[in-house]
Amino acid sequence: MSRPPTLEDVARVAGVSRATVSRVINGTRNVDPSIQETVRAAVRTTGYAPNSAARSLVTRRTGAVGLVISGAGEGDDESAYRRHVFSDPFFGRVVDGVIGALRPRGMHPMLMLAESAEAREQVVAHLRQGIADGALLVSTHGEDPLPRMLTGAGVPTVLFARPARPVPAGYVDLAHRDGARLAAEHLLARGCRRPVTICGPLDVLAGQERLDGFGQAMARHGLAYVPCAEGNFTAASGEQAMTRLLREHPDLDGVFAANDLMARAAAHVLQEHGKRVPQDVAVVGFDDSSAATAARPELTTVRQPVEDMAGEMVRLLLAALESPEAPPKSVIFEPDLVIRESA
Amino acid sequence: MSRPPTLEDVARVAGVSRATVSRVINGTRNVDPSIQETVRAAVRTTGYAPNSAARSLVTRRTGAVGLVISGAGEGDDESAYRRHVFSDPFFGRVVDGVIGALRPRGMHPMLMLAESAEAREQVVAHLRQGIADGALLVSTHGEDPLPRMLTGAGVPTVLFARPARPVPAGYVDLAHRDGARLAAEHLLARGCRRPVTICGPLDVLAGQERLDGFGQAMARHGLAYVPCAEGNFTAASGEQAMTRLLREHPDLDGVFAANDLMARAAAHVLQEHGKRVPQDVAVVGFDDSSAATAARPELTTVRQPVEDMAGEMVRLLLAALESPEAPPKSVIFEPDLVIRESA
DNA sequence: CAAGTCTCGGAGAGCGGTTTCCAGCGCGTG
DNA sequence: CACGCGCTGGAAACCGCTCTCCGAGACTTG
Numbered sequence: 001m002s003r004p005p006t007l008e009d010v011a012r013v014a015g016v017s018r019a020t021v022s023r024v025i026n027g028t029r030n031v032d033p034s035i036q037e038t039v040r041a042a043v044r045t046t047g048y049a050p051n052s053a054a055r056s057l058v059t060r061r062t063g064a065v066g067l068v069i070s071g072a073g074e075g076d077d078e079s080a081y082r083r084h085v086f087s088d089p090f091f092g093r094v095v096d097g098v099i100g101a102l103r104p105r106g107m108h109p110m111l112m113l114a115e116s117a118e119a120r121e122q123v124v125a126h127l128r129q130g131i132a133d134g135a136l137l138v139s140t141h142g143e144d145p146l147p148r149m150l151t152g153a154g155v156p157t158v159l160f161a162r163p164a165r166p167v168p169a170g171y172v173d174l175a176h177r178d179g180a181r182l183a184a185e186h187l188l189a190r191g192c193r194r195p196v197t198i199c200g201p202l203d204v205l206a207g208q209e210r211l212d213g214f215g216q217a218m219a220r221h222g223l224a225y226v227p228c229a230e231g232n233f234t235a236a237s238g239e240q241a242m243t244r245l246l247r248e249h250p251d252l253d254g255v256f257a258a259n260d261l262m263a264r265a266a267a268h269v270l271q272e273h274g275k276r277v278p279q280d281v282a283v284v285g286f287d288d289s290s291a292a293t294a295a296r297p298e299l300t301t302v303r304q305p306v307e308d309m310a311g312e313m314v315r316l317l318l319a320a321l322e323s324p325e326a327p328p329k330s331v332i333f334e335p336d337l338v339i340r341e342s343a
Numbered sequence: 344m345s346r347p348p349t350l351e352d353v354a355r356v357a358g359v360s361r362a363t364v365s366r367v368i369n370g371t372r373n374v375d376p377s378i379q380e381t382v383r384a385a386v387r388t389t390g391y392a393p394n395s396a397a398r399s400l401v402t403r404r405t406g407a408v409g410l411v412i413s414g415a416g417e418g419d420d421e422s423a424y425r426r427h428v429f430s431d432p433f434f435g436r437v438v439d440g441v442i443g444a445l446r447p448r449g450m451h452p453m454l455m456l457a458e459s460a461e462a463r464e465q466v467v468a469h470l471r472q473g474i475a476d477g478a479l480l481v482s483t484h485g486e487d488p489l490p491r492m493l494t495g496a497g498v499p500t501v502l503f504a505r506p507a508r509p510v511p512a513g514y515v516d517l518a519h520r521d522g523a524r525l526a527a528e529h530l531l532a533r534g535c536r537r538p539v540t541i542c543g544p545l546d547v548l549a550g551q552e553r554l555d556g557f558g559q560a561m562a563r564h565g566l567a568y569v570p571c572a573e574g575n576f577t578a579a580s581g582e583q584a585m586t587r588l589l590r591e592h593p594d595l596d597g598v599f600a601a602n603d604l605m606a607r608a609a610a611h612v613l614q615e616h617g618k619r620v621p622q623d624v625a626v627v628g629f630d631d632s633s634a635a636t637a638a639r640p641e642l643t644t645v646r647q648p649v650e651d652m653a654g655e656m657v658r659l660l661l662a663a664l665e666s667p668e669a670p671p672k673s674v675i676f677e678p679d680l681v682i683r684e685s686a
Numbered sequence: 687c688a689a690g691t692c693t694c695g696g697a698g699a700g701c702g703g704t705t706t707c708c709a710g711c712g713c714g715t716g
Numbered sequence: 717c718a719c720g721c722g723c724t725g726g727a728a729a730c731c732g733c734t735c736t737c738c739g740a741g742a743c744t745t746g
Contacts, residue, residue, distance in 0.1 A: 006701090006702055006703080007702065007703060007704095008702080008703095018702090018703080018704090019704080019705080022703070022704060022705085023704095023705095026704085028704085028705085050702085050703070051701085051702050051703065052703095053701085053702080053703090054701070054702035054703035054704090055702080055703055055704080056703090057701090057702080057703070057704090058702090058703060058704045058705080059703090059704075
């Protein structure tokens with residue numbers, strides 16, 4: 001098996017110069033139609049495919065973007081963390097949105113996990129080497145140092161969610177407070193008077209804002225205090241939180257969970273304790289992920305358009321690549337309430 | 344913002360030649376320790392990072408592998424398909440295993456979806472251009488043309504699961520029949536006498552073998568006929584299948600589902616119909632995915648070591664890259680029975 | 687002590703593309 | 717008809733790195 005054909009080979013077969021072949025392939029400049037045809041024929045007979053490394057070397061584009069999932073490994077087993085990450089339907093939606101936006105541009109996402117200090121260094125090092133054109137960063141942790149590390153290394157970066165402390169990078173985010181307010185008002189409208197909430201981790205802005213928004217909306221309607229138990233967006237934590245809340249507030253009649261995974265787990269716990277959902281207790285989730293429709297009853301939830309948001313990340317990143325000097329942009333999405341069976 | 348420093352810059356600062364710097368960085372050959380230190384210092388002061396495109400051009404290695412998910416888009420909405428794919432915990436485990444094996448080698452997976460004929464062409468085209476060093480292919484469809492297309496294009500390829508028709512590519516697989524047998528024998532040992540099965544799509548070898556294995560094991564114990572309903576590995580299909588089986592065989596006392604997602608859905612349906620799991624009906628799943636432990640009751644299931652299998656795919660691919668002429672290898676894994684609550 | 691061997695740094699030839707620059711040609715215009 | 721311009725193809729520089737080949741010096745050895 002000899003080496004694959006190069007531009008040179010095609011040029012020789014077509015009887016033209018390398019430059020001309022290049023121009024035909026890239027449609028860079030006008031080329032005589034008959035020559036074009038000759039070249040194309042030569043490409044076909046040789047089975048030529050441009051070498052992307054060589055191309056990248058001169059164009060300074062790889063056609064790849066790093067999709068970096070950064071989270072709190074906290075010294076844990078790495079594989080356990082990875083398993084947890086990828087079992088959350090949220091990331092699947094991010095991947096979906098990213099691929100959808102990248103594909104028409106002939107680009108691909110390169111998956112990178114940064115769950116430990118060492119992994120973070122690796123990710124930055126690789127990205128600095130130009131293995132990808134930029135980074136899309138999804139942090140599951142509040143005080144993630146990665147955004148700074150990346151921008152500091154000169155890697156074009158776009159974040160999912162506004163970082164805890166300002167970073168010179170674009171981002172997309174959701175109006176979490178508005179979403180939580182929608183949930184609160186829906187529960188109130190259903191006649192719910194003793195709501196509780198299972199909030200997300202409070203070191204994550206999204207977790208905090210969903211809690212705040214819910215509390216404030218309730219407060220505006222005279223419910224000054226809403227019992228709250230903290231979860232970490234996993235089903236197991238939702239189960240625990242619900243169990244505790246139910247023990248401490250046996251007469252609760254509404255639950256707002258900061259994501260669907262926890263909401264679904266909460267509904268299970270309620271049912272196991274003989275509460276009917278939604279007749280006895282109304283449950284509202286957050287995200288509108290696949291967990292919402294997989295749950296029984298199907299979850300009423302606050303929709304976060306993750307796919308669209310991920311697509312927008314791609315657009316922001318590509319824009320940043322176009323004009324490196326432009327200041328980073330951000331886009332905030334508005335949530336919707338999706339009413340199903342659970343509330 | 345000027346261009347990043349090159350090897351040349353480092354060499355100038357260190358007062359040595361480009362070759363020497365390269366050698367120090369790659370540890371390729373003995374270099375005088377004092378010179379090494381000088382070079383390293385120069386690397387630090389310049390903030391040098393090797394350009395991976397340039398490196399790839401000469402080494403003919405990119406450090407990336409394509410992780411191709413190929414499935415039956417059948418003209419469906421592409422995004423819907425992507426969503427479905429990524430909501431299945433199975434793929435998360437594949438990604439987990441792949442990343443785990445790739446990381447120590449400083450490599451990364453490039454995610455590529457091939458759900459339509461057009462997408463398949465694109466994937467092959469990109470891979471032919473050397474965007475990645477090879478492909479790890481996970482097909483969800485029996486008659487997938489992609490394996491042939493890839494090997495035909497000279498792309499080093501390793502498959503997850505043996506292809507329906509032979510292809511000159513390595514693969515990893517599971518002894519599905521043995522797994523199904525374990526499930527059957529466990530159900531029998533529990534005293535189950537009227538088992539049914541929710542099988543996977545029969546155009547997928549895995550689906551067929553799990554069904555065969557279950558049926559044969561039951562037959563060996565005198566149960567010649569096992570009612571079966573076909574699902575497609577999704578929760579929704581599992582629900583439908585269970586509903587039908589329950590209607591046609593109200594006295595069933597055991598269910599074997601070809602994956603956990605369907606098993607979990609089946610358990611739900613059973614419970615909604617007033618059957619206790621496992622007291623009235625025992626349920627056994629397949630995979631031991633996160634769905635198994637998330638279910639209530641937790642699922643007894645046949646463990647498929649997906650992470651290990653994915654890791655082995657990486658190893659097979661790298662071996663194939665080392666010695667391109669060697670015949671493709673395959674590795675078959677053995678399943679285990681994991682006993683939890685549902686059976 | 688001479689000759690051979692070993693070690694290690696430098697020069698330079700690629701790797702396979704893109705793109706600038708230049709030259710030739712056909713055309714329109716004054 | 718002479719001139720200039722636009723269009724198109726080719727030559728060659730260049731992207732940044734690796735690696736072979738070569739030569740100089742150090743070291744061994746008879």
